[in-house]
Amino acid sequence: MTQTPIFRAQSIEKAFPGVLALKGVDISLHPGSIHALLGENGAGKSTLIKVITGVHQPTAGTMYLDGAETRFTSPRDAIAKGIGVVHQERNLFPRFSVAENIFLEQLATSYLKPVNYAQLNRDARPWLDALELDIDPATPVSELSVARMQLVEIAKALSLKSRVLLLDEPTASLTSSETDRLFTILRRLRDDGTSLVFVSHKLEEVQEICDRVTVLRDGANACDSRSMDGVDRDQLVQMMIGRSEGAAAWRHRDTASHPEVLGLTGVSTVLGHRDITLSVRKGEIVGLYGLIGVGRTELAKSIMGQFAVTGGEVRVNGTAVQIGSVAEAIHRHGLGYISEDRKGEGLILQHSVLANAGVPIWRKLAGALGSLSDGRVQQVVTPFLNKLEVKTPSLAQTVGNLSGGNQQKISVAKWLAAGVSFLIVDEPSVGIDIKTKAYLHELLRELADNGTAILLISSDMPEMIALADRIAVMDDYRIRGEVPNTGVYDDISRKIMNHIHGSEVDRTEFAEASNP
Amino acid sequence: MLQISRLSRADWFGPLLATIIAIVLIQSFSATFLSAYNIEILLLAIAVNALVAYAQMIIIAIGQMNLSVGAIGGLAAISFAGAMEVWGLPAPLALVFALFIGVLAGMVNGILIRITGISAFVITLATLSIYKGINLGITEAQPFYGIPESVKSFGSAILVGPIPLLVAPTIVVTLLLWFMLRRLPIGRFILAVGSNDHAAALSGISVSKTVIAAHAISGLLAAIAGVLVVARLQIGQPSIGDDWLILSFAAPVIGGAILAGGHVSTMATMLGVVIVAIITQALVLFSIDPFLVQVVLGAMILAAVGLNRLRARQPLKGSM
Numbered sequence: 001m002t003q004t005p006i007f008r009a010q011s012i013e014k015a016f017p018g019v020l021a022l023k024g025v026d027i028s029l030h031p032g033s034i035h036a037l038l039g040e041n042g043a044g045k046s047t048l049i050k051v052i053t054g055v056h057q058p059t060a061g062t063m064y065l066d067g068a069e070t071r072f073t074s075p076r077d078a079i080a081k082g083i084g085v086v087h088q089e090r091n092l093f094p095r096f097s098v099a100e101n102i103f104l105e106q107l108a109t110s111y112l113k114p115v116n117y118a119q120l121n122r123d124a125r126p127w128l129d130a131l132e133l134d135i136d137p138a139t140p141v142s143e144l145s146v147a148r149m150q151l152v153e154i155a156k157a158l159s160l161k162s163r164v165l166l167l168d169e170p171t172a173s174l175t176s177s178e179t180d181r182l183f184t185i186l187r188r189l190r191d192d193g194t195s196l197v198f199v200s201h202k203l204e205e206v207q208e209i210c211d212r213v214t215v216l217r218d219g220a221n222a223c224d225s226r227s228m229d230g231v232d233r234d235q236l237v238q239m240m241i242g243r244s245e246g247a248a249a250w251r252h253r254d255t256a257s258h259p260e261v262l263g264l265t266g267v268s269t270v271l272g273h274r275d276i277t278l279s280v281r282k283g284e285i286v287g288l289y290g291l292i293g294v295g296r297t298e299l300a301k302s303i304m305g306q307f308a309v310t311g312g313e314v315r316v317n318g319t320a321v322q323i324g325s326v327a328e329a330i331h332r333h334g335l336g337y338i339s340e341d342r343k344g345e346g347l348i349l350q351h352s353v354l355a356n357a358g359v360p361i362w363r364k365l366a367g368a369l370g371s372l373s374d375g376r377v378q379q380v381v382t383p384f385l386n387k388l389e390v391k392t393p394s395l396a397q398t399v400g401n402l403s404g405g406n407q408q409k410i411s412v413a414k415w416l417a418a419g420v421s422f423l424i425v426d427e428p429s430v431g432i433d434i435k436t437k438a439y440l441h442e443l444l445r446e447l448a449d450n451g452t453a454i455l456l457i458s459s460d461m462p463e464m465i466a467l468a469d470r471i472a473v474m475d476d477y478r479i480r481g482e483v484p485n486t487g488v489y490d491d492i493s494r495k496i497m498n499h500i501h502g503s504e505v506d507r508t509e510f511a512e513a514s515n516p
Numbered sequence: 517m518l519q520i521s522r523l524s525r526a527d528w529f530g531p532l533l534a535t536i537i538a539i540v541l542i543q544s545f546s547a548t549f550l551s552a553y554n555i556e557i558l559l560l561a562i563a564v565n566a567l568v569a570y571a572q573m574i575i576i577a578i579g580q581m582n583l584s585v586g587a588i589g590g591l592a593a594i595s596f597a598g599a600m601e602v603w604g605l606p607a608p609l610a611l612v613f614a615l616f617i618g619v620l621a622g623m624v625n626g627i628l629i630r631i632t633g634i635s636a637f638v639i640t641l642a643t644l645s646i647y648k649g650i651n652l653g654i655t656e657a658q659p660f661y662g663i664p665e666s667v668k669s670f671g672s673a674i675l676v677g678p679i680p681l682l683v684a685p686t687i688v689v690t691l692l693l694w695f696m697l698r699r700l701p702i703g704r705f706i707l708a709v710g711s712n713d714h715a716a717a718l719s720g721i722s723v724s725k726t727v728i729a730a731h732a733i734s735g736l737l738a739a740i741a742g743v744l745v746v747a748r749l750q751i752g753q754p755s756i757g758d759d760w761l762i763l764s765f766a767a768p769v770i771g772g773a774i775l776a777g778g779h780v781s782t783m784a785t786m787l788g789v790v791i792v793a794i795i796t797q798a799l800v801l802f803s804i805d806p807f808l809v810q811v812v813l814g815a816m817i818l819a820a821v822g823l824n825r826l827r828a829r830q831p832l833k834g835s836m
Contacts, residue, residue: 100704
């Protein structure tokens with residue numbers, strides 16, 4: 001690899017008021033390469049991406065494009081010079097057609113020239129074909145799956161003649177088969193000479209697809225654009241966190257003799273679940289694995305009483321119960337739910353740490369006339385916050401100002417304080433970095449060891465295998481089977497896939513038959 | 517089957533159904549409902565109210581609200597009448613002046629919102645008071661009576677049968693707006709900004725220019741409505757626009773507009789205006805207390821928002 005890089009950044013510094021986010025970072029991007037950009041949350045990845053894509057101007061340092069010095073005055077400027085980016089959050093307009101989403105950029109040059117949709121649809125075709133996307137360009141984006149939306153964004157970036165394409169956590173919301181398809185496409189783009197930058201927290205994926213790597217730590221290079229040859233997972237982790245991972249590996253725990261805390265037999269719900277049978281014992285972690293949209297979160301919410309159970313039996317501690325509301329689930333039955341949507345459902349971002357951690361116990365602590373004193377709430381909550389090492393300047397700090405990891409800890413702490421005996425944890429490590437993730441895993445294990453029954457919902461297979469005692473596989477609102485965890489990755493992932501595959505085969509055939 | 521379900525999902529389908537049912541029901545109770553005279557009254561109301569609704573709709577499209585629609589309409593109306601009476605301007609020049617005032621007032625809204633970053637609700641609440649204050653300062657709450665004959669005859673002219681000439685400008689505006697929101701980049705940008713302004717900016721759309729343009733269009737539409745009212749009333753009444761606020765929200769919402777932005781429909785908003793006009797008229801025909809009209813209007817907004825939410829929820833399940 002002696003060819004000149006398409007893009008090179010040298011000694012990039014970026015200062016924000018009070019913080020030096022980048023302290024002289026180097027990176028060089030070569031054509032026909034997939035370059036991993038790694039680092040923990042707060043290491044400066046996002047800032048570097050924003051500098052490269054023209055959102056931020058560097059405070060110091062130089063950037064070179066094809067060997068010549070360059071600067072990007074705006075995102076549009078960077079795009080015009082061939083730097084494309086697919087952001088982590090979707091930037092599409094759901095009600096606009098696929099073609100219009102792809103070409104909105106080009107329309108932005110004029111305000112009053114009528115849009116020729118027929119032409120737009122024709123122009124979109126080649127870009128969709130290049131990504132093997134078999135969709136009508138006139139389809140509204142809202143009718144596509146998340147994976148396809150992502151591909152539309154990539155098509156959009158490619159249509160702008162991007163020679164450098166940055167992908168920020170492109171697999172965060174993809175299932176494993178969708179990820180495989182995306183990788184096939186990325187490899188082809190690479191072979192066609194595009195320079196790709198791949199940002200991900202999932203090191204398995206990085207090792208699978210990337211040929212070069214830049215690691216950032218505390219705003220500086222832990223390594224600069226080195227080859228991935230001979231770099232193993234431990235080395236990557238070591239560069240990212242400055243020490244080795246140190247997370248306790250999966251170990252066999254025997255809970256067979258423990259009493260059942262939550263049991264479902266033949267349960268169906270208004271949301272369309274049928275014949276769900278599941279049992280979680282005291283101190284046990286049961287995984288609920290499945291792809292996105294197969295009804296896992298919906299099952300959790302039905303257990304919590306948010307949606308009605310229409311058939312079958314729900315048992316809490318061996319007694320059949322009818323849970324009519326979330327309040328009942330928490331206060332009478334001791335069930336807790338940590339939402340996958342921390343910001344939307346789990347926490348009240350504008351409120352203080354104390355207020356957030358105390359919500360579930362307000363009722364229990366309320367004194368005469370239902371009055372609450374901060375002091376009493378603080379007394380109950382503080383030990384749990386300390387135990388989880390929540391880093392906050394004070395209990396009065398607004399939760400929105402804390403890091404993702406700390407926010408996650410607070411959502412755990414609030415249920416611990418409420419003293420629940422059964423906890424549903426929904427996608428706990430989405431969007432948090434490796435260090436916090438390892439810590440969170442230890443925490444969940446410790447909770448289970450102390451007797452809490454945990455139902456873990458995750459589509460992160462390594463996470464499942466690191467934590468769960470048994471793994472129930474869900475597809476299409478049904479439980480397809482159960483796999484005991486042996487800690488052997490390949491074995492378990494094959495068994496899980498077999499369970500899902502059994503139902504997926506018919507579906508693909510159906511899709512092909514109806515879509516000739 | 518597929519055809520019907522697709523039709524039923526179109527924004528104008530529900531309001532159209534409601535319109536037809538309302539007309540049939542009311543006609544069956546009161547034979548005079550579809551008389552020529554009544555139709556003319558209905559069309560006069562619709563001509564003005566549609567413009568008022570559009571002025572709000574375009575701001576709903578960018579995910580904001582404009583409380584000053586009525587104040588801008590009123591200011592444009594007295595500018596129009598005042599320019600003719602006090603300055604003796606010919607009607608076409610006075611018209612241009614009034615529309616310019618409307619565009620200017622709208623742009624001021626948009627610019628203030630973009631510069632200060634304060635919500636449109638607060639900014640337009642403030643400018644509502646300012647524009648109304650300027651209006652009352654100029655007129656001292658007295659109407660301008662010196663409206664030329666040409667304007668008066670335009671306001672009372674008949675196009676054909678029971679159809680007044682006053683509907684002509686509204687029809688033209690409706691078609692232009694429809695074309696703009698469907699086909700012109702500026703219309704698409706307005707919807708894009710309303711849907712997700714962050715994503716719009718990343719797609720190279722100038723959010724500021726788009727927001728200011730939307731407010732300018734809103735001001736222009738309110739001004740046209742104000743001028744039409746002057747032609748119809750034949751005086752430059754300072755109180756023009758005072759009662760536009762609730763109506764301006766009711767029609768777009770009945771037409772399926774999403775208040776969070778990014779989705780409005782010109783045709784469905786027009787049907788919303790028609791429904792409101794028909795029901796208001798029916799209450800008059802059945803000699804029900806006119807104050808009840810406000811109650812009914814409010815109930816209709818609630819019902820429409822509720823229906824929109826139900827409708828928004830349904831396709832979600834199918835796509836899972």
